[in-house]
Amino acid sequence: MKTLGLLQGPQTLGKGKPFWSAFTLVVALACAYPLFADGYDVGNNVYFFNWAFMALGLSLIWGYGGTLSFGQTAFFGVAGYTYGVISINFGDAYGLTIFALVASVAAAALLAAALGYFLFFGRISGVFLGIVTLSVTLVLERFMAQTAGPEWRVGAARLNGYNGMGGMPSLTIPWFGSDIVLFPDVQLYYFTLALLIACYLGLRILVNSRFGNVLVAIRENPQRAEMLGYDIRVYQLVTFIIGSALAGLSGVLYTSWGNYITPASMGMTAAALPIVWVAVGGRSDLTTTLIGAMLVLAGFQALTIHGSQYALVVMGALLVLTVLIAPRGLVFGLGTLVAALVNRKPKRQGE
């Protein structure tokens, strides 16, 4: 019960009845959506959820931890490729794809731990951290892009260079009778939705717990936090690992969803997109990050359909404008405005 009480607290926007009613309504709508839509469309729209984990992870690292990580897509790619290699080699029987999912996320977390050790224990912070994580991402992209030859294979899995790796099986849940294969369809939709809600609520508990409060204290003033006796390096490292593992989860879900992963998913453009989603939404809150990511993704999708080349220009301009006009995020600004209005009403009645 005590843990559940942390679902709302000082580090998250939204509390009390209005917020949780709205939350329940949104979840109910999301659950009901497949009843009114075609299975094919539902499967396609899982695409949006796939990215949400990466956005939430970045919100944790950047928004709550104050650490600028541009490496989300590196962990996305590492986990995606790991999933491909494992699942192609071992197949999808006996729930082995679930093992592949766990192993891939663990691989991303391991890489994050190794990189984060050097960064945080070297006391790299601020802009340098952003540059190093971005450099790692770009070098990983270039490395994967040159794996075109037949000698680049792990077991039965060919890495295929710039064309990307394909043909891995989708996630499969072992079930009595016949296994449930999570093709992009209604089942995958519910699976991803459940995972997303679990991650979102879990992160809410995390940031409102003691750990989250210390993390925000470090963001606000690292020296003060250190003087109070907290080893800020450990807190930042753990945050970095959790956030990167979430990016890895996105990578696995994406790879399983499209049965496909390419080096371009780690490139400069791909690495910028999570920054756009999170910055536009409002990085310092999980809810606004999630809403912002969904809105920007939907906008990007719509733009891509109507004029593919301009979508990236609009994304870049959106990023610049957000930083200049609403540094804390557009959705965050709206959210605080709504909260201020809601909180003002009872006072007026009281007067």
Place this chain on the structure above:
Amino acid sequence: MTVLFSIFSFLYQTGDAFAFLVLSACGLAIIFGMMGVINLAHGEFIMCGAYVCAAAARAGLPLPIAILAGALAAGFAGMVIERIIIRPLYDRPLDTIVATWGVSMVVTQGTLILLGSTMPGTGTPFGSFTVGPYSYSVYRVVLMVAALGTLGLLWVGFTKTRFGVLARATIQVPHIAQALGVNTGLVYSLTFGLGAALAGLAGGLYAPTMTLVPTMGSAFVVEAFVTVVVGGADIFLGTAPAALVLGAVKASLTSWQGQLAGQIGLLVAVIIVIRILPRGISGWILRERT
């Protein structure tokens, strides 16, 4: 003799890598060292310089003039961007990274839309010379000289000229400089413009050796970032020695295992160096001195 040839080959490759690192990093290093701003649109200034240089050279201008035109164009673009986007963000250094990344996306994709996926370049001038069994490009030697010349000019510019004194005063204590009558806004603008012009110069100098595509800047940025991270905030005590060390690392790994190994080795070297010297080479040298 073969040993001598190999030594010459290694020195040539190190010099080549050194020139590449110095030229691609010094613009970034000036903007970072002087203003604390990391300019993620750095690669796009390089691309701008390369495009203008190639266009000018194809229009019939001699190559040195074309290269200068590229540098000037990039410098002008830099001053405009500083005025519009960077200026409100000086007290929020992390946000400048994000904002300049936005600029980078707009420029890369905008160039792709306006000018297409590639642009005709100019050939590499001067031909080649041979030492022992290997042949070397003369233009690469010109690039090494250009890198050293750029460092020399920057040193003179920042230590001997009035602009250099005003710039360093502004960087150290902005409000005192302002109180003494320095137009700090103009100094910031010029410094950013200088950094962008140096990026444009790198683009112009390398334009004859590369394929001109809108994303060509990203071929430079990783090396530039890495050099600045290893070097630290000071361009003469940081960037130049860092470029020399990293150049040697890159050259030996490249000749041993190929280009990609050079890049990966560079990155690993950087991650290890920052663990040992968090403030970069210049931070280490300056601490030794005090």
